[in-house]
Amino acid sequence: MEIRSKKTLAIFSLTSCGGCFDVVKDRPEEYFALQKFYTVDDLRPKHKNTIDKKYDIVIIEGHPRGKSGAERAKTIRRNAKIVVAIGACAHLGGVYQMGTLLPKEKRPHLILSKIIRIDYLVPGCPVNSDELIRCLIDLYWGRIFRLPDLSICFECRQNENNCLLKKNKLCLGPITRAGCGSICINNGEACLGCRGSKPDANIEKMTEILKPIVIKDEIDTVLTMYGGLDVK
Amino acid sequence: MSNSTLIEKKLIGRPYWQAPILTARINVKNNIAHSLAAVKAIESACNIQVSTQTKKLRQLLLIAEFIKNHTKKLYHEILPDFLDLETVSEIAKLHPEIYHNAINLIDFSNQILTLIGGRTLYSIANVTGGFKSYPTKSEFKQLAVQTDNLIVTARQTLNLCVSLKLQSEKLNGDFAALHANNDYAYYDGEIWTDAGKLFTQDDFQKFAQSNLDKTVFGPIARYNLSQSHFDTTTKNLIDELKIKKQFQSISDNIIATAIELNFFVGSSIKIIDGFSNLGPVREHIIPPRSFSIGTAAIESAGGTIIHHCELDKDGIITKYEIFIP
Numbered sequence: 001m002e003i004r005s006k007k008t009l010a011i012f013s014l015t016s017c018g019g020c021f022d023v024v025k026d027r028p029e030e031y032f033a034l035q036k037f038y039t040v041d042d043l044r045p046k047h048k049n050t051i052d053k054k055y056d057i058v059i060i061e062g063h064p065r066g067k068s069g070a071e072r073a074k075t076i077r078r079n080a081k082i083v084v085a086i087g088a089c090a091h092l093g094g095v096y097q098m099g100t101l102l103p104k105e106k107r108p109h110l111i112l113s114k115i116i117r118i119d120y121l122v123p124g125c126p127v128n129s130d131e132l133i134r135c136l137i138d139l140y141w142g143r144i145f146r147l148p149d150l151s152i153c154f155e156c157r158q159n160e161n162n163c164l165l166k167k168n169k170l171c172l173g174p175i176t177r178a179g180c181g182s183i184c185i186n187n188g189e190a191c192l193g194c195r196g197s198k199p200d201a202n203i204e205k206m207t208e209i210l211k212p213i214v215i216k217d218e219i220d221t222v223l224t225m226y227g228g229l230d231v232k
Numbered sequence: 233m234s235n236s237t238l239i240e241k242k243l244i245g246r247p248y249w250q251a252p253i254l255t256a257r258i259n260v261k262n263n264i265a266h267s268l269a270a271v272k273a274i275e276s277a278c279n280i281q282v283s284t285q286t287k288k289l290r291q292l293l294l295i296a297e298f299i300k301n302h303t304k305k306l307y308h309e310i311l312p313d314f315l316d317l318e319t320v321s322e323i324a325k326l327h328p329e330i331y332h333n334a335i336n337l338i339d340f341s342n343q344i345l346t347l348i349g350g351r352t353l354y355s356i357a358n359v360t361g362g363f364k365s366y367p368t369k370s371e372f373k374q375l376a377v378q379t380d381n382l383i384v385t386a387r388q389t390l391n392l393c394v395s396l397k398l399q400s401e402k403l404n405g406d407f408a409a410l411h412a413n414n415d416y417a418y419y420d421g422e423i424w425t426d427a428g429k430l431f432t433q434d435d436f437q438k439f440a441q442s443n444l445d446k447t448v449f450g451p452i453a454r455y456n457l458s459q460s461h462f463d464t465t466t467k468n469l470i471d472e473l474k475i476k477k478q479f480q481s482i483s484d485n486i487i488a489t490a491i492e493l494n495f496f497v498g499s500s501i502k503i504i505d506g507f508s509n510l511g512p513v514r515e516h517i518i519p520p521r522s523f524s525i526g527t528a529a530i531e532s533a534g535g536t537i538i539h540h541c542e543l544d545k546d547g548i549i550t551k552y553e554i555f556i557p
Contacts, residue, residue, distance in 0.1 A: 017257045017258065017259055017260045017263070018259070018260050019257075019260030019263070019353055019354075022260055022353065023352065023353055026338065026342060026352055026353075028335055028338075032321070032324070035321070094257075095239065095242065095254050095257045096238045096239070096242070125257070125354070126353045126354060183350065183351060183356065184350075184356050186350070186365075187349075187350035187351075187356040187357045187364060187365045188356070188357060188363075188364025188365040189350075189356045189357070189359070189364050192253070217245075217548075218247055221245065221246045221247065221250065222250075225250065225253070225254065
């Protein structure tokens, strides 16, 4: 077997609940297995002091809030060979993003991909820990990590769930990117789009489908729960 | 703006059912406590009375979060300092028995969270009016089989904490926590302080507006105010180890946390045993009857959390306030 040296991995938090990497740390066997490939610096509580160090791979959770958040994100980008954005906060703005409900000039948050170049994305609220570990293993071996292009409906059917839309219940499954194994629908809840939209998602058509099910204003609030579905 | 302030603002104009989902994301550590506080506040505003079974399942969810947070606090934050180590990986290498105690407790809490809530983080099944999915009796039985060693593990944790040489820096201030007449309050109750003030949950604003700068929340406050309501096993443990009945110093919080860990492990096993004998019955989610104002308080590992919501006639949130110690 080819012997490679460990790569350096750092985890930084911008504005977020701080939960995304915890889903990996909550599975100690996987977390320690990861340390066979990486020297992990979990810098979330003290990132201000160590932001200038150089890393092979940097994971960013959260979104850059205000000018200082944007500057911090840019510094992290400069010092990282590869940046992986994880979670809905980094991807879509997250639950702290006021979405499209506020006028542009009053929106207090920025979306990470609009501030810095992101090499890879692991979406979700919280991220799917299997997907994140797969991403990190792929990157260690120099492989390209790809997200599924299908919608949640594909996984939902495989899991033999009954379609909520057919029962006249809210669900964003048809426009949301697969990869979570339809975990919410498996547990009786609707898909609320935390993984963002799949490529070529027809949001207008989705809105049309939802019109008889929920009132117009409610559709807007659902589409902006995790920031905004339309951010690729 | 703090995370909670941002969520308070974001909730305005949104339907009531989004509050538990969004407020859970204020802080990962207390995600269950926040979602339950929101669910209870909304149910109060919607005039929904949930069943005893729903309350039991929610209590179990909250207990799982307590077990996880207390274990992480003791094993990941406090013990490395006393063992002169920096990281959890070092504990794993040099003190594998201590490390495995932590793993067993965290793993147990994760299993409960997954079984009832659908996943370890951000419960899916627990919603306003009940649960969207239920575990089966056999799943509870499988979980019950694994609980044998946990009481021993929790006891070992307490012994370890009692053996630490703790400094005694005196705490100045009142203690505040939920208090109930017959139970060790963590899911329901009125807010008590040791200065004798008493607030019902509807007095939320009065409590939040009182001077709380020097008020102490969390395990030490709950222990001081409600330890007479512990179950017999926990009371015997306190007597056996000659632990004092009133804590006054900051480091006593470590002992209070370890005692609560024992209490919550015991309580979780009782609830799990109950459901493995008579599995949960599938209940319909109770719809709102009307929309008005609601307030609810709940205990989290860090202390009392209060949620207050105001809904318009269509169930849209017009005002949302969150109190976090």
